[in-house]
Amino acid sequence: MANLFSSFDPATNFNLSLNWLSITLGVMFMPMMFWLIPSRMNILWINIIYTLHKEFKILIGNFKIKGMTLIFISLFSLILFNNFLGLFPYIFTGTSHMTLTLALALPLWMSFMIYGWTNNTIHMLAHLVPQGTPPILMPFMVCIETISNIIRPGTLAVRLSANMIAGHLLLTLLGNTGPMMSMWLLNLLIITQLLLLALESAVSIIQAYVFSVLSTLYSSEVI
Template sequence: MMMNLFSSFDPTSNLNLSLNWMSTLIGLLIIPSLFWLIPSRMNMIWMKISLTLHKEFKILLGNYKSQGSTLIFISLFSIILFNNFLGLFPYIFTSTSHMTMTLTLALPLWLSFMIYGWLNNTTHMLSHLVPQGTPPILMPFMVCIETISNVIRPGTLAIRLSANMIAGHLLMTLLGNTGPSMSIYMLNILIFVQILLLTLETAVSMIQSYVFAVLSTLYSSEIN
């Protein structure tokens, strides 16, 4: 009788799957995650990076009235960094290596800066066309040069990012295609070189996303 009473606590198996701890998992699913999860190391690192970028972008902007504007550039940094890192994995399309992606990020951002600046700070925008201390005879030429350099800014942002992404991936592809025709000794050297290039591409992915975000912040600070 006692054996029958406690037999309900014996381990059971359905479809060769042990489901004895399913009730514990169901309970964890019901409890909100904030009550039992602690921030992971990756989460803490990302929060540290975001805080550092916020402080730096805040200094670059120099306008303490718009305190939430740094979040735009941190989000821009995040999406470019995420796409750059995804492109480092095999058989994954690198979206930031195409102008369709990079120009879509740069052009609306620059266009919104220009529309806002020329509508609200027209005098300030006109003063940027002639640098301080320019001789009067050179002023027409400086206006043309500054206008051209201002117009090509979204193109330079987009081309810089996509060209850097294409260059490293193309070099790794060309070196990798020569592998089947190499000897075993040269193949070891090729693998070592490919690992070094992959490390370099990881650094380039972080640097280019940071450069894109910083230049966008500087362009934004010029309209205030």
């Protein structure tokens, strides 16, 4: 099993682990923002940002703070860069590790909880009992809602890392069986691998979107 998961943590030749440097590769795409005439990729990225801004603005609601959606757009960008870069050979997938996903989810959730309980205490207490709950079930609902609230950062982190690991592991396992196959089966394997790669590309976008949307929904609850 250790050998199976070794592809997710490739060793580096120095005492300092350089794997996590792949997270900063997104900075390499930044100079395009300073072009006088925007490139096609820049125009595409601006359109994505505007679309996400409109989406998150609707989810947050009437709470008007300028630039409130920027943190969630940045979060989406970071996860998307890491998910996509992980599909290239010999690039370390940071988002397949709980170290990164939990480091993103936990501080966000913690800050929402601190803000909510200090500024909107009555609203937060009322939120523990959904509307229309029978009086007998109220104590149970409080327990269930409290537990579901506490496990939110864990579910956010596990969802992202598990989805990244599952796709990469499947690609790795199928790739390792290639040398033992006949020519006809090898062609079938290559087609399967290409289809899986297309699926992984879609998953990398969807998971980044899901993570940022859920974070936005959690923030809208506390305000």
